[in-house]
Amino acid sequence: FAAIPEGFPIPGKTTVYDSSQKIVLGTVPLNGGFLIKTLVLSIDPYMRARMRMSTEKDSYSAPFVLGAPLKSHGVGLVLRSENPDVTPGKYVYGVSIPHQEYSVLPNMEELIFLEKDPNLPWTVYVGAAGMPGKTAYMAWKEYSQAKKDETAFITTGAGAVGSMVIQLAKRDGLKVIACAGSEEKVKFIQELGADVAFNYKTTDMRTVLAREGPINIFWDNVGGDALDAALEHAAVYARFLECGMISAYNTGYRGSKKLHYIFTKSITVNGFVVFRMKPKYDTEFYETIPRLLASGELKYREEVSRGLETVGHTILRIMEGKNTGKAVVAVAEE
Numbered sequence: 381f382a383a384i385p386e387g388f389p390i391p392g393k394t395t396v397y398d399s400s401q402k403i404v405l406g407t408v409p410l411n412g413g414f415l416i417k418t419l420v421l422s423i424d425p426y427m428r429a430r431m432r433m434s435t436e437k438d439s440y441s442a443p444f445v446l447g448a449p450l451k452s453h454g455v456g457l458v459l460r461s462e463n464p465d466v467t468p469g470k471y472v473y474g475v476s477i478p479h480q481e482y483s484v485l486p487n488m489e490e491l492i493f494l495e496k497d498p499n500l501p502w503t504v505y506v507g508a509a510g511m512p513g514k515t516a517y518m519a520w521k522e523y524s525q526a527k528k529d530e531t532a533f534i535t536t537g538a539g540a541v542g543s544m545v546i547q548l549a550k551r552d553g554l555k556v557i558a559c560a561g562s563e564e565k566v567k568f569i570q571e572l573g574a575d576v577a578f579n580y581k582t583t584d585m586r587t588v589l590a591r592e593g594p595i596n597i598f599w600d601n602v603g604g605d606a607l608d609a610a611l612e613h614a615a616v617y618a619r620f621l622e623c624g625m626i627s628a629y630n631t632g633y634r635g636s637k638k639l640h641y642i643f644t645k646s647i648t649v650n651g652f653v654v655f656r657m658k659p660k661y662d663t664e665f666y667e668t669i670p671r672l673l674a675s676g677e678l679k680y681r682e683e684v685s686r687g688l689e690t691v692g693h694t695i696l697r698i699m700e701g702k703n704t705g706k707a708v709v710a711v712a713e714e
């Protein structure tokens with residue numbers, strides 16, 4: 381992490397790839413911890429919020445340290461260990477894996493062991509079977525109060541979180557309206573089973589919601605004007621699931637002008653962050669979702685780039701909406 385961005389994070393300026401650091405795998409001191417080889421790293425929108433001054437507190441995640449590697453969700457293979465509970469050959473999934481080819485980790489804090497379904501690649505375990513999939517599954521269960529034949533509206537429908545939410549809503553028998561920022565993404569949303577799919581850049585959102593609504597459940601990934609449009613077209617007793625506000629991450633938050641609908645329509649608004657839901661749902665998630673992904677009952681789409689040197693470009697791609705699936709960097713084979 382080389383510099384705090386003012387707007388969009390610029391590869392080569394905000395982040396740099398540094399190949400000068402070397403370690404000797406067989407002798408690097410473990411100090412009671414263990415050595416992992418990084419297999420895959422997740423690139424997620426929240427990483428932009430971590431690119432801030434160390435004194436700014438306006439986020440749930442700690443700022444990245446200037447001059448140190450970025451960190452994100454990732455999967456690693458244990459190569460050596462001085463911890464009797466962590467044996468070489470095991471795979472670990474963590475929320476804060478350093479963006480390095482190899483890392484010495486002190487303990488299992490914020491890590492879990494994973495066993496891979498033979499029909500899924502590791503990349504899926506940071507996407508549909510990882511943090512974004514958990515966000516969708518856990519918050520849908522906890523907050524949607526979904527009832528058959530209700531109508532749900534999902535923004536960023538082709539993304540890692542949104543694509544899972546669409547499928548969960550369809551499995552619960554809802555009518556699903558979803559949008560994304562390109563025709564190609566709209567096609568994917570249709571393949572996921574959405575009843576109404578549109579490109580919010582070329583189609584007026586309010587016209588669609590007026591025709592297809594009112595909305596009983598709004599899954600908000602975007603914030604800003606999309607949130608206001610949803611408030612305008614919400615049904616009485618609607619549930620709003622506030623998952624993210626990516627429209628503001630690079631340009632700053634814009635206050636909603638329609639908040640009065642929360643009381644006039646008796647809307648329930650729940651904001652959430654995935655790590656607070658994990659203690660309740662993690663076991664159930666791993667028992668349910670990887671199996672459905674492996675059998676094809678749930679679909680996923682990824683955009684995998686290879687090598688740590690692609691991290692900066694991948695971060696910018698998701699901020700610009702150019703990613704065509706869950707953004708993942710594959711660092712090494714097993």
Ligand code: NDP
Pocket residue numbers: 424425426511512515536537538539540541542559560561562565601602622623624625626627628652653654655698699700701702703705706707
């Ligand atoms: P995606 O895979 O959906 O990638 C980000 C997408 O956001 C882009 O592809 C783009 O899609 C869309 N986007 C980017 N800029 C804008 C903009 N200005 N206005 C509208 N859409 C924009 O990411 P995720 O599925 O990983 O994340 C989706 C949301 O969920 C984010 O807000 C993220 O912060 C949030 N999140 C929240 C979690 C929680 O615990 N609360 C956990 C994980 C994610 P398009 O082409 O459709 O515009």
